[in-house]
Amino acid sequence: MAAPAATGHFALSVYTLAWRELVRFFRQRNRVTGAFLQPVIFWALFGAGLSASFRPDVGAAGVGYAEYFFPGIVVMILLFTAIFATVSVIEDRREGFLQGVLVAPVSRGAMVMGKLVGGTLLATLQGAIFLLLGLTQDIAFTPANVAALFGVMLLLSFALTGLGFIFAWRMESTQGFHAVISVLMLPMWLLSGAFFPAAGAPAWLYWTIQLNPLTYGMALTRHALYLDPAKSSAPGVPGPELALGVTVAFALVMFALSYKIAGRRVAGDLA
Protein backbone atom coordinates (compact mmCIF):
# COMPACT_ATOMS: atom_id res chain seq x y z
CA MET A 1 0.00 0.00 0.00
CA ALA A 2 1.30 3.43 -0.92
CA ALA A 3 1.12 5.17 2.43
CA PRO A 4 0.44 8.88 2.14
CA ALA A 5 2.75 11.24 3.97
CA ALA A 6 2.07 11.68 7.65
CA THR A 7 -0.27 14.64 7.27
CA GLY A 8 -0.82 14.39 3.52
CA HIS A 9 -4.49 13.83 4.00
CA PHE A 10 -5.15 16.65 6.45
CA ALA A 11 -8.04 18.07 4.41
CA LEU A 12 -9.57 14.66 3.83
CA SER A 13 -9.45 13.89 7.54
CA VAL A 14 -11.01 17.22 8.49
CA TYR A 15 -13.68 16.72 5.85
CA THR A 16 -14.62 13.23 6.99
CA LEU A 17 -14.65 14.10 10.69
CA ALA A 18 -16.82 17.17 10.06
CA TRP A 19 -19.09 15.20 7.73
CA ARG A 20 -19.66 12.65 10.45
CA GLU A 21 -20.67 15.36 12.92
CA LEU A 22 -23.32 16.58 10.49
CA VAL A 23 -24.66 13.11 9.69
CA ARG A 24 -24.86 12.26 13.36
CA PHE A 25 -26.74 15.43 14.07
CA PHE A 26 -29.34 14.92 11.39
CA ARG A 27 -29.92 11.34 12.43
CA GLN A 28 -30.92 12.37 15.92
CA ARG A 29 -34.30 13.91 15.23
CA ASN A 30 -34.83 15.23 18.75
CA ARG A 31 -31.62 17.22 18.48
CA VAL A 32 -32.74 18.72 15.21
CA THR A 33 -36.17 19.68 16.45
CA GLY A 34 -34.97 20.97 19.79
CA ALA A 35 -32.19 23.06 18.38
CA PHE A 36 -34.56 24.82 16.04
CA LEU A 37 -37.68 25.16 18.19
CA GLN A 38 -36.05 26.46 21.34
CA PRO A 39 -34.82 29.77 19.90
CA VAL A 40 -38.06 30.35 18.04
CA ILE A 41 -40.07 29.96 21.21
CA PHE A 42 -37.61 32.03 23.18
CA TRP A 43 -37.68 34.81 20.70
CA ALA A 44 -41.45 34.83 20.33
CA LEU A 45 -42.15 34.85 24.07
CA PHE A 46 -39.45 37.23 25.24
CA GLY A 47 -39.68 39.54 22.30
CA ALA A 48 -43.42 39.94 22.66
CA GLY A 49 -43.57 39.96 26.45
CA LEU A 50 -40.73 42.38 27.10
CA SER A 51 -41.22 44.82 24.29
CA ALA A 52 -43.98 46.65 26.15
CA SER A 53 -41.89 47.39 29.24
CA PHE A 54 -38.39 47.54 27.85
CA ARG A 55 -37.15 50.40 25.71
CA PRO A 56 -33.50 49.96 24.94
CA ASP A 57 -31.75 52.95 23.52
CA VAL A 58 -30.09 51.21 20.65
CA GLY A 59 -29.18 53.12 17.55
CA ALA A 60 -30.65 56.26 16.21
CA ALA A 61 -33.51 54.42 14.57
CA GLY A 62 -34.91 53.23 17.90
CA VAL A 63 -35.67 49.66 16.96
CA GLY A 64 -38.34 47.66 18.80
CA TYR A 65 -37.25 45.10 21.36
CA ALA A 66 -38.08 42.15 19.17
CA GLU A 67 -35.73 43.53 16.59
CA TYR A 68 -33.07 44.35 19.18
CA PHE A 69 -33.33 40.85 20.52
CA PHE A 70 -33.21 39.22 17.12
CA PRO A 71 -29.40 39.20 16.64
CA GLY A 72 -29.17 38.20 20.28
CA ILE A 73 -31.07 35.03 19.44
CA VAL A 74 -28.80 34.42 16.47
CA VAL A 75 -25.84 34.47 18.83
CA MET A 76 -27.65 32.26 21.30
CA ILE A 77 -28.28 29.70 18.59
CA LEU A 78 -24.65 29.78 17.60
CA LEU A 79 -23.51 29.49 21.20
CA PHE A 80 -25.75 26.59 22.12
CA THR A 81 -25.46 24.63 18.91
CA ALA A 82 -21.71 25.04 18.76
CA ILE A 83 -21.23 24.11 22.39
CA PHE A 84 -23.67 21.22 22.30
CA ALA A 85 -21.96 19.91 19.19
CA THR A 86 -18.90 19.33 21.32
CA VAL A 87 -20.88 17.08 23.63
CA SER A 88 -20.08 14.56 20.91
CA VAL A 89 -16.48 14.62 22.15
CA ILE A 90 -17.68 13.13 25.42
CA GLU A 91 -19.98 10.67 23.66
CA ASP A 92 -17.25 9.64 21.26
CA ARG A 93 -14.98 8.86 24.14
CA ARG A 94 -17.62 7.01 26.10
CA GLU A 95 -18.89 5.02 23.14
CA GLY A 96 -15.37 4.12 22.12
CA PHE A 97 -15.41 5.85 18.76
CA LEU A 98 -12.62 8.21 19.73
CA GLN A 99 -10.07 5.45 20.33
CA GLY A 100 -10.27 4.52 16.64
CA VAL A 101 -9.52 8.09 15.66
CA LEU A 102 -6.67 8.34 18.16
CA VAL A 103 -4.79 5.40 16.63
CA ALA A 104 -5.43 6.50 13.03
CA PRO A 105 -2.65 8.30 11.19
CA VAL A 106 -4.40 11.63 11.66
CA SER A 107 -2.57 14.61 13.08
CA ARG A 108 -3.89 16.15 16.22
CA GLY A 109 -4.51 19.39 14.35
CA ALA A 110 -6.71 17.58 11.82
CA MET A 111 -8.64 15.84 14.56
CA VAL A 112 -9.34 19.10 16.41
CA MET A 113 -10.07 20.95 13.19
CA GLY A 114 -12.53 18.27 12.07
CA LYS A 115 -14.47 18.56 15.29
CA LEU A 116 -14.49 22.35 15.25
CA VAL A 117 -15.47 22.60 11.60
CA GLY A 118 -18.31 20.14 12.19
CA GLY A 119 -19.68 22.19 15.08
CA THR A 120 -19.17 25.42 13.15
CA LEU A 121 -21.17 24.19 10.17
CA LEU A 122 -23.99 22.91 12.36
CA ALA A 123 -24.23 26.16 14.26
CA THR A 124 -24.06 28.31 11.15
CA LEU A 125 -26.67 26.21 9.43
CA GLN A 126 -29.10 26.68 12.28
CA GLY A 127 -28.29 30.35 12.52
CA ALA A 128 -29.12 30.62 8.83
CA ILE A 129 -32.46 28.90 9.26
CA PHE A 130 -33.30 31.28 12.03
CA LEU A 131 -32.35 34.29 9.90
CA LEU A 132 -35.29 33.44 7.70
CA LEU A 133 -37.51 34.50 10.60
CA GLY A 134 -35.93 37.92 10.32
CA LEU A 135 -38.02 38.39 7.22
CA THR A 136 -40.91 39.07 9.57
CA GLN A 137 -39.01 42.05 10.99
CA ASP A 138 -38.22 45.34 9.37
CA ILE A 139 -34.73 44.15 8.58
CA ALA A 140 -33.68 44.59 5.02
CA PHE A 141 -31.77 41.54 3.81
CA THR A 142 -29.41 42.23 0.95
CA PRO A 143 -26.77 39.96 -0.56
CA ALA A 144 -24.22 42.13 1.21
CA ASN A 145 -25.48 41.77 4.77
CA VAL A 146 -26.41 38.12 4.29
CA ALA A 147 -22.84 37.42 3.18
CA ALA A 148 -21.50 39.44 6.10
CA LEU A 149 -23.76 37.57 8.52
CA PHE A 150 -22.58 34.21 7.22
CA GLY A 151 -18.99 35.27 7.62
CA VAL A 152 -19.62 36.40 11.18
CA MET A 153 -21.60 33.27 12.05
CA LEU A 154 -18.84 31.00 10.75
CA LEU A 155 -16.16 32.87 12.65
CA LEU A 156 -18.09 33.11 15.89
CA SER A 157 -19.28 29.48 15.74
CA PHE A 158 -15.73 28.32 15.26
CA ALA A 159 -14.60 30.21 18.36
CA LEU A 160 -17.53 28.90 20.41
CA THR A 161 -17.07 25.30 19.29
CA GLY A 162 -13.46 25.64 20.36
CA LEU A 163 -14.62 26.89 23.74
CA GLY A 164 -16.88 23.85 24.10
CA PHE A 165 -14.12 21.51 23.00
CA ILE A 166 -11.78 22.75 25.71
CA PHE A 167 -14.31 21.81 28.36
CA ALA A 168 -15.58 18.65 26.71
CA TRP A 169 -12.20 17.01 26.09
CA ARG A 170 -11.48 16.13 29.67
CA MET A 171 -14.99 15.42 30.80
CA GLU A 172 -16.24 11.95 31.45
CA SER A 173 -19.94 12.59 31.56
CA THR A 174 -22.35 14.80 29.72
CA GLN A 175 -23.91 15.76 33.06
CA GLY A 176 -20.77 17.61 34.03
CA PHE A 177 -20.93 19.39 30.75
CA HIS A 178 -24.41 20.66 31.45
CA ALA A 179 -23.13 22.22 34.65
CA VAL A 180 -20.48 24.08 32.69
CA ILE A 181 -23.12 25.26 30.29
CA SER A 182 -25.41 26.71 32.93
CA VAL A 183 -22.64 28.25 35.00
CA LEU A 184 -20.55 29.61 32.16
CA MET A 185 -22.39 29.69 28.88
CA LEU A 186 -25.67 31.18 29.98
CA PRO A 187 -24.14 34.14 31.86
CA MET A 188 -21.76 34.59 28.96
CA TRP A 189 -24.69 35.04 26.65
CA LEU A 190 -26.77 37.16 29.03
CA LEU A 191 -23.82 39.50 29.53
CA SER A 192 -22.94 39.94 25.89
CA GLY A 193 -25.42 42.68 25.02
CA ALA A 194 -27.72 40.08 23.55
CA PHE A 195 -30.37 40.49 26.18
CA PHE A 196 -29.89 44.09 27.34
CA PRO A 197 -27.45 46.81 26.32
CA ALA A 198 -24.37 47.54 28.37
CA ALA A 199 -25.12 51.24 28.46
CA GLY A 200 -26.99 52.09 31.61
CA ALA A 201 -25.80 49.03 33.51
CA PRO A 202 -23.94 49.49 36.85
CA ALA A 203 -20.21 49.93 36.46
CA TRP A 204 -19.18 46.40 37.52
CA LEU A 205 -21.72 44.93 35.11
CA TYR A 206 -20.63 47.28 32.38
CA TRP A 207 -17.05 46.14 32.72
CA THR A 208 -17.99 42.48 32.93
CA ILE A 209 -19.77 42.93 29.62
CA GLN A 210 -16.76 44.69 28.13
CA LEU A 211 -14.46 41.84 29.19
CA ASN A 212 -16.72 39.13 27.80
CA PRO A 213 -15.35 38.01 24.41
CA LEU A 214 -18.87 37.17 23.29
CA THR A 215 -19.80 40.88 23.59
CA TYR A 216 -17.63 41.48 20.56
CA GLY A 217 -19.15 38.61 18.62
CA MET A 218 -22.56 39.97 19.55
CA ALA A 219 -21.64 43.47 18.35
CA LEU A 220 -20.16 42.02 15.19
CA THR A 221 -23.43 40.24 14.46
CA ARG A 222 -25.37 43.50 14.91
CA HIS A 223 -22.98 45.38 12.66
CA ALA A 224 -23.23 42.68 10.03
CA LEU A 225 -27.01 42.68 10.18
CA TYR A 226 -27.32 46.39 9.41
CA LEU A 227 -24.01 47.12 7.71
CA ASP A 228 -24.68 50.64 8.86
CA PRO A 229 -22.87 51.80 12.01
CA ALA A 230 -25.47 54.50 12.46
CA LYS A 231 -28.07 51.81 13.14
CA SER A 232 -25.99 49.33 15.10
CA SER A 233 -23.67 51.54 17.11
CA ALA A 234 -24.54 52.62 20.58
CA PRO A 235 -22.76 53.50 23.78
CA GLY A 236 -21.18 50.34 25.17
CA VAL A 237 -21.37 48.47 21.85
CA PRO A 238 -17.87 47.94 20.42
CA GLY A 239 -17.29 49.37 16.95
CA PRO A 240 -17.04 47.05 13.92
CA GLU A 241 -13.23 46.98 13.69
CA LEU A 242 -12.69 46.27 17.36
CA ALA A 243 -15.45 43.66 17.35
CA LEU A 244 -13.92 41.88 14.36
CA GLY A 245 -10.42 42.01 15.80
CA VAL A 246 -11.41 40.59 19.17
CA THR A 247 -13.56 37.86 17.61
CA VAL A 248 -10.78 36.72 15.29
CA ALA A 249 -8.42 36.63 18.25
CA PHE A 250 -11.03 34.73 20.27
CA ALA A 251 -11.29 32.10 17.50
CA LEU A 252 -7.51 31.72 17.20
CA VAL A 253 -7.01 31.39 20.94
CA MET A 254 -9.80 28.81 21.23
CA PHE A 255 -8.28 26.72 18.46
CA ALA A 256 -4.84 26.92 20.00
CA LEU A 257 -6.15 25.87 23.41
CA SER A 258 -8.19 23.03 21.89
CA TYR A 259 -5.11 21.80 20.09
CA LYS A 260 -3.08 21.96 23.25
CA ILE A 261 -5.59 20.16 25.42
CA ALA A 262 -6.20 17.43 22.84
CA GLY A 263 -2.59 16.37 23.31
CA ARG A 264 -3.48 14.99 26.70
CA ARG A 265 -4.68 11.50 27.28
CA VAL A 266 -7.44 11.37 29.83
CA ALA A 267 -8.64 8.55 32.02
CA GLY A 268 -11.58 7.94 29.72
CA ASP A 269 -9.27 6.80 26.93
CA LEU A 270 -8.00 4.09 29.19
CA ALA A 271 -11.31 2.85 30.51
Add this chain to the structure above:
Amino acid sequence: MVSSATTQPEPATAAASGAGAAVEVSGVSFRYGDRLALDGVSFSVPRGEIFGLLGPNGSGKTTLFRVLSTLIPPQSGTLAILGKDLARETFAVRHRIGVVFQAPSLDKKLTAQENLIHHGHLYGLRGADLKERCRKLLDRVGLLDRANERTETLSGGQRRRVELAKGLLHEPDVLILDEPSTGLDPGARRDLMTYLRSLSREGVTCLLTTHLMEEAESCDRLALLCQGKLAALDTPDALKARIGGEVVSVNVREPEGFAARVQERFGVSPQVVDGVVRIERTDGPRFVAELAEAFPGQIEAVRVGRPTLEDVFIRLTGHRFWEAQSETDAAAKDKSKKKGR
Protein backbone atom coordinates in the same frame (compact mmCIF):
# COMPACT_ATOMS: atom_id res chain seq x y z
CA MET B 1 0.69 -11.58 45.93
CA VAL B 2 4.02 -13.26 45.62
CA SER B 3 4.61 -15.49 42.68
CA SER B 4 7.34 -17.80 43.74
CA ALA B 5 7.36 -20.08 40.74
CA THR B 6 7.82 -17.43 38.04
CA THR B 7 10.34 -18.56 35.47
CA GLN B 8 12.26 -16.36 33.12
CA PRO B 9 11.24 -16.05 29.45
CA GLU B 10 13.19 -18.11 26.97
CA PRO B 11 15.99 -15.99 25.58
CA ALA B 12 16.29 -18.40 22.66
CA THR B 13 12.91 -17.46 21.18
CA ALA B 14 13.68 -13.77 21.18
CA ALA B 15 17.02 -14.29 19.49
CA ALA B 16 15.64 -16.62 16.84
CA SER B 17 13.43 -14.00 15.19
CA GLY B 18 15.92 -11.36 14.05
CA ALA B 19 15.52 -8.26 11.93
CA GLY B 20 12.56 -9.25 9.80
CA ALA B 21 10.28 -9.41 12.82
CA ALA B 22 6.80 -7.95 12.54
CA VAL B 23 6.77 -6.87 16.15
CA GLU B 24 9.79 -6.35 18.34
CA VAL B 25 9.27 -5.51 21.98
CA SER B 26 12.25 -5.07 24.21
CA GLY B 27 12.48 -4.12 27.84
CA VAL B 28 9.11 -2.41 27.91
CA SER B 29 7.88 -1.15 31.26
CA PHE B 30 4.86 0.97 31.97
CA ARG B 31 3.49 2.46 35.13
CA TYR B 32 0.22 4.16 35.98
CA GLY B 33 1.14 6.38 38.88
CA ASP B 34 2.83 4.04 41.34
CA ARG B 35 1.42 0.83 39.89
CA LEU B 36 3.79 -1.02 37.60
CA ALA B 37 1.61 -2.47 34.84
CA LEU B 38 4.41 -3.78 32.62
CA ASP B 39 7.75 -4.84 33.96
CA GLY B 40 10.52 -5.26 31.43
CA VAL B 41 8.63 -7.26 28.82
CA SER B 42 10.54 -8.42 25.74
CA PHE B 43 9.49 -10.61 22.85
CA SER B 44 9.52 -10.75 19.13
CA VAL B 45 6.87 -11.86 16.66
CA PRO B 46 7.83 -13.08 13.17
CA ARG B 47 5.70 -12.10 10.19
CA GLY B 48 2.56 -14.06 9.55
CA GLU B 49 2.36 -15.48 13.04
CA ILE B 50 -0.73 -15.55 15.22
CA PHE B 51 0.66 -14.45 18.53
CA GLY B 52 -1.37 -14.49 21.70
CA LEU B 53 -0.90 -12.46 24.85
CA LEU B 54 -2.53 -14.60 27.51
CA GLY B 55 -3.08 -13.37 30.99
CA PRO B 56 -5.75 -12.56 33.53
CA ASN B 57 -7.11 -9.04 33.86
CA GLY B 58 -4.48 -6.84 35.40
CA SER B 59 -1.65 -8.93 33.99
CA GLY B 60 -0.58 -6.02 31.80
CA LYS B 61 -1.79 -7.37 28.49
CA THR B 62 -4.22 -4.52 27.90
CA THR B 63 -1.54 -1.97 28.68
CA LEU B 64 0.72 -3.71 26.20
CA PHE B 65 -2.09 -3.58 23.65
CA ARG B 66 -2.54 0.15 24.23
CA VAL B 67 1.12 0.84 23.75
CA LEU B 68 1.40 -1.37 20.66
CA SER B 69 -1.69 0.19 19.12
CA THR B 70 -0.13 3.67 19.66
CA LEU B 71 -3.04 4.70 21.87
CA ILE B 72 -0.61 5.63 24.62
CA PRO B 73 3.05 6.46 24.14
CA PRO B 74 5.63 4.04 25.57
CA GLN B 75 7.41 5.06 28.76
CA SER B 76 10.52 2.92 28.70
CA GLY B 77 11.96 0.23 26.51
CA THR B 78 11.65 0.09 22.74
CA LEU B 79 8.95 -1.21 20.45
CA ALA B 80 9.24 -1.60 16.71
CA ILE B 81 6.68 -2.71 14.19
CA LEU B 82 8.10 -3.92 10.87
CA GLY B 83 11.37 -2.28 11.80
CA LYS B 84 9.82 1.12 12.48
CA ASP B 85 10.22 2.57 15.92
CA LEU B 86 6.87 3.07 17.49
CA ALA B 87 7.78 6.20 19.43
CA ARG B 88 9.70 8.01 16.71
CA GLU B 89 7.82 6.90 13.60
CA THR B 90 4.33 6.76 15.03
CA PHE B 91 2.57 7.81 11.84
CA ALA B 92 4.41 5.31 9.68
CA VAL B 93 3.54 2.60 12.21
CA ARG B 94 -0.10 3.64 12.26
CA HIS B 95 -0.37 3.15 8.52
CA ARG B 96 0.90 -0.40 8.83
CA ILE B 97 -1.16 -1.61 11.76
CA GLY B 98 -4.85 -2.38 12.03
CA VAL B 99 -6.37 -2.09 15.47
CA VAL B 100 -9.44 -3.91 16.74
CA PHE B 101 -10.52 -2.68 20.15
CA GLN B 102 -12.30 -4.67 22.80
CA ALA B 103 -14.76 -1.83 23.41
CA PRO B 104 -16.81 -1.01 20.33
CA SER B 105 -15.38 1.78 18.21
CA LEU B 106 -18.12 2.09 15.61
CA ASP B 107 -20.39 5.07 15.24
CA LYS B 108 -23.79 3.53 15.80
CA LYS B 109 -25.57 6.28 13.93
CA LEU B 110 -23.62 5.52 10.78
CA THR B 111 -24.17 2.50 8.57
CA ALA B 112 -21.57 -0.23 8.33
CA GLN B 113 -20.48 1.13 4.97
CA GLU B 114 -20.29 4.72 6.25
CA ASN B 115 -18.20 3.64 9.22
CA LEU B 116 -15.75 2.02 6.86
CA ILE B 117 -15.67 4.99 4.47
CA HIS B 118 -15.03 7.34 7.37
CA HIS B 119 -12.27 5.11 8.65
CA GLY B 120 -10.73 4.86 5.17
CA HIS B 121 -10.58 8.62 4.86
CA LEU B 122 -8.67 8.82 8.12
CA TYR B 123 -6.10 6.51 6.54
CA GLY B 124 -5.90 8.63 3.41
CA LEU B 125 -7.97 6.32 1.22
CA ARG B 126 -10.67 7.72 -1.02
CA GLY B 127 -12.87 7.41 -4.07
CA ALA B 128 -13.55 4.28 -6.06
CA ASP B 129 -10.65 2.39 -4.52
CA LEU B 130 -12.05 2.94 -1.04
CA LYS B 131 -15.58 1.91 -2.10
CA GLU B 132 -14.24 -1.25 -3.63
CA ARG B 133 -12.27 -2.13 -0.50
CA CYS B 134 -15.36 -1.59 1.64
CA ARG B 135 -17.41 -3.81 -0.61
CA LYS B 136 -14.79 -6.57 -0.59
CA LEU B 137 -14.33 -6.54 3.15
CA LEU B 138 -18.01 -6.43 3.97
CA ASP B 139 -18.40 -9.34 1.61
CA ARG B 140 -15.56 -11.18 3.28
CA VAL B 141 -17.05 -10.78 6.74
CA GLY B 142 -20.45 -11.76 5.36
CA LEU B 143 -22.20 -8.45 5.86
CA LEU B 144 -22.56 -7.12 2.34
CA ASP B 145 -26.35 -7.32 2.57
CA ARG B 146 -26.32 -5.24 5.78
CA ALA B 147 -23.90 -2.63 4.44
CA ASN B 148 -26.45 0.17 4.44
CA GLU B 149 -27.94 -0.46 7.83
CA ARG B 150 -26.96 1.59 10.81
CA THR B 151 -24.65 -0.37 13.04
CA GLU B 152 -26.99 0.20 16.00
CA THR B 153 -29.38 -2.25 14.34
CA LEU B 154 -26.75 -4.98 13.96
CA SER B 155 -26.22 -7.78 16.47
CA GLY B 156 -23.18 -7.83 18.73
CA GLY B 157 -21.46 -10.44 16.59
CA GLN B 158 -22.16 -8.55 13.40
CA ARG B 159 -20.75 -5.38 14.90
CA ARG B 160 -17.58 -7.22 15.84
CA ARG B 161 -17.27 -8.24 12.22
CA VAL B 162 -17.62 -4.64 11.09
CA GLU B 163 -14.91 -3.75 13.63
CA LEU B 164 -12.70 -6.37 12.10
CA ALA B 165 -13.41 -5.07 8.60
CA LYS B 166 -12.55 -1.59 9.85
CA GLY B 167 -9.23 -2.79 11.20
CA LEU B 168 -8.39 -4.45 7.88
CA LEU B 169 -9.58 -1.76 5.50
CA HIS B 170 -6.19 -0.15 4.93
CA GLU B 171 -4.57 -3.57 4.42
CA PRO B 172 -2.36 -3.52 7.48
CA ASP B 173 0.61 -5.86 7.78
CA VAL B 174 0.05 -6.29 11.47
CA LEU B 175 -3.37 -6.68 13.03
CA ILE B 176 -3.60 -5.98 16.76
CA LEU B 177 -6.72 -7.21 18.53
CA ASP B 178 -7.76 -6.70 22.13
CA GLU B 179 -9.89 -9.58 23.42
CA PRO B 180 -11.39 -10.05 19.96
CA SER B 181 -13.91 -12.67 20.99
CA THR B 182 -15.61 -10.50 23.61
CA GLY B 183 -19.34 -10.85 23.15
CA LEU B 184 -19.06 -13.63 20.57
CA ASP B 185 -20.74 -16.98 20.94
CA PRO B 186 -18.54 -20.10 20.60
CA GLY B 187 -19.41 -20.57 16.94
CA ALA B 188 -18.51 -16.99 16.09
CA ARG B 189 -15.26 -17.40 18.06
CA ARG B 190 -14.26 -20.32 15.91
CA ASP B 191 -15.14 -18.35 12.78
CA LEU B 192 -12.96 -15.52 14.01
CA MET B 193 -9.96 -17.80 14.56
CA THR B 194 -10.49 -19.38 11.13
CA TYR B 195 -10.53 -15.91 9.67
CA LEU B 196 -7.36 -14.86 11.47
CA ARG B 197 -5.75 -18.07 10.25
CA SER B 198 -6.58 -17.21 6.65
CA LEU B 199 -5.15 -13.72 7.16
CA SER B 200 -1.98 -15.15 8.60
CA ARG B 201 -1.60 -17.37 5.53
CA GLU B 202 -1.71 -14.16 3.48
CA GLY B 203 1.20 -12.89 5.56
CA VAL B 204 -0.70 -10.68 8.00
CA THR B 205 0.71 -10.89 11.50
CA CYS B 206 -2.00 -11.15 14.14
CA LEU B 207 -1.32 -10.17 17.69
CA LEU B 208 -4.18 -10.68 20.09
CA THR B 209 -4.77 -10.43 23.78
CA THR B 210 -6.99 -13.02 25.39
CA HIS B 211 -7.96 -14.52 28.68
CA LEU B 212 -9.69 -17.49 27.09
CA MET B 213 -7.77 -20.75 27.14
CA GLU B 214 -9.42 -22.21 24.05
CA GLU B 215 -8.66 -19.07 22.08
CA ALA B 216 -5.08 -19.17 23.28
CA GLU B 217 -4.84 -22.81 22.14
CA SER B 218 -5.28 -21.78 18.52
CA CYS B 219 -2.41 -19.26 18.53
CA ASP B 220 0.93 -20.16 16.98
CA ARG B 221 2.78 -18.91 20.02
CA LEU B 222 1.76 -17.56 23.36
CA ALA B 223 3.20 -15.08 25.76
CA LEU B 224 1.98 -15.72 29.27
CA LEU B 225 1.75 -12.51 31.22
CA CYS B 226 1.40 -12.36 34.96
CA GLN B 227 1.59 -9.18 37.00
CA GLY B 228 3.28 -7.23 34.25
CA LYS B 229 5.97 -9.81 33.63
CA LEU B 230 6.43 -12.28 30.83
CA ALA B 231 6.12 -15.63 32.59
CA ALA B 232 6.66 -17.82 29.55
CA LEU B 233 6.72 -17.69 25.78
CA ASP B 234 6.23 -20.73 23.60
CA THR B 235 3.84 -22.67 21.42
CA PRO B 236 0.76 -23.91 23.27
CA ASP B 237 1.93 -27.52 22.88
CA ALA B 238 5.41 -26.81 24.16
CA LEU B 239 3.98 -24.94 27.10
CA LYS B 240 1.81 -27.91 27.97
CA ALA B 241 4.69 -30.29 27.43
CA ARG B 242 6.52 -28.55 30.23
CA ILE B 243 4.19 -30.48 32.43
CA GLY B 244 5.05 -34.00 31.42
CA GLY B 245 2.26 -36.55 31.60
CA GLU B 246 -0.88 -35.74 33.50
CA VAL B 247 -2.20 -33.49 36.19
CA VAL B 248 -3.88 -35.22 39.10
CA SER B 249 -6.26 -33.02 41.08
CA VAL B 250 -7.45 -34.37 44.40
CA ASN B 251 -10.24 -33.03 46.58
CA VAL B 252 -9.76 -33.81 50.27
CA ARG B 253 -11.06 -32.42 53.52
CA GLU B 254 -7.84 -30.81 54.65
CA PRO B 255 -5.69 -30.20 51.58
CA GLU B 256 -2.59 -28.72 53.27
CA GLY B 257 -2.01 -31.68 55.54
CA PHE B 258 -2.80 -34.10 52.74
CA ALA B 259 -0.31 -32.39 50.44
CA ALA B 260 2.38 -32.69 53.10
CA ARG B 261 1.67 -36.39 53.58
CA VAL B 262 1.73 -37.02 49.83
CA GLN B 263 5.05 -35.21 49.59
CA GLU B 264 6.48 -37.31 52.38
CA ARG B 265 5.18 -40.60 51.02
CA PHE B 266 5.89 -40.16 47.29
CA GLY B 267 8.61 -37.53 47.15
CA VAL B 268 6.63 -35.28 44.81
CA SER B 269 5.82 -31.63 45.37
CA PRO B 270 2.06 -31.11 45.29
CA GLN B 271 0.55 -27.62 45.06
CA VAL B 272 -2.59 -26.54 46.82
CA VAL B 273 -4.60 -24.26 44.59
CA ASP B 274 -8.08 -23.19 45.58
CA GLY B 275 -8.40 -26.01 48.09
CA VAL B 276 -7.48 -28.64 45.54
CA VAL B 277 -4.26 -30.63 45.71
CA ARG B 278 -2.51 -30.69 42.32
CA ILE B 279 0.16 -33.22 41.50
CA GLU B 280 1.93 -33.46 38.16
CA ARG B 281 2.78 -37.04 37.21
CA THR B 282 3.92 -38.84 34.13
CA ASP B 283 1.88 -41.89 35.14
CA GLY B 284 -1.36 -40.26 36.25
CA PRO B 285 -3.79 -43.21 36.36
CA ARG B 286 -1.34 -45.56 38.14
CA PHE B 287 -0.53 -42.81 40.63
CA VAL B 288 -4.22 -42.42 41.45
CA ALA B 289 -4.38 -46.10 42.35
CA GLU B 290 -1.32 -45.71 44.58
CA LEU B 291 -2.84 -42.67 46.24
CA ALA B 292 -6.09 -44.45 46.96
CA GLU B 293 -4.19 -47.34 48.43
CA ALA B 294 -1.94 -45.12 50.58
CA PHE B 295 -4.69 -42.88 51.92
CA PRO B 296 -7.82 -44.98 52.06
CA GLY B 297 -11.05 -43.10 52.76
CA GLN B 298 -9.45 -39.66 52.65
CA ILE B 299 -9.99 -38.81 49.02
CA GLU B 300 -13.33 -37.27 48.14
CA ALA B 301 -12.82 -36.83 44.44
CA VAL B 302 -9.96 -37.18 42.02
CA ARG B 303 -9.47 -36.03 38.46
CA VAL B 304 -6.76 -36.96 36.02
CA GLY B 305 -6.33 -34.76 32.99
CA ARG B 306 -3.97 -33.85 30.20
CA PRO B 307 -2.28 -30.59 31.19
CA THR B 308 -4.14 -27.50 30.04
CA LEU B 309 -2.79 -24.00 29.59
CA GLU B 310 -4.36 -23.22 32.90
CA ASP B 311 -2.17 -25.88 34.50
CA VAL B 312 0.81 -24.24 32.87
CA PHE B 313 -0.26 -20.92 34.29
CA ILE B 314 -0.58 -22.41 37.76
CA ARG B 315 2.79 -24.11 37.48
CA LEU B 316 4.50 -20.91 36.40
CA THR B 317 2.84 -18.40 38.68
CA GLY B 318 1.51 -20.37 41.61
CA HIS B 319 -1.88 -18.81 40.98
CA ARG B 320 -5.05 -20.18 39.63
CA PHE B 321 -5.76 -18.12 36.52
CA TRP B 322 -9.13 -16.78 37.63
CA GLU B 323 -7.90 -16.23 41.14
CA ALA B 324 -5.15 -13.92 39.93
CA GLN B 325 -7.79 -12.17 37.92
CA SER B 326 -10.23 -11.59 40.75
CA GLU B 327 -7.46 -10.39 43.03
CA THR B 328 -6.44 -7.74 40.56
CA ASP B 329 -10.08 -6.90 39.93
CA ALA B 330 -10.53 -6.27 43.62
CA ALA B 331 -7.39 -4.16 43.70
CA ALA B 332 -8.64 -2.12 40.76
CA LYS B 333 -11.98 -1.57 42.47
CA ASP B 334 -10.26 -0.38 45.61
CA LYS B 335 -8.25 1.99 43.57
CA SER B 336 -11.16 3.52 41.73
CA LYS B 337 -13.01 3.93 45.01
CA LYS B 338 -10.09 5.84 46.41
CA LYS B 339 -10.07 8.08 43.38
CA GLY B 340 -13.65 8.89 44.25
CA ARG B 341 -15.14 8.27 40.84
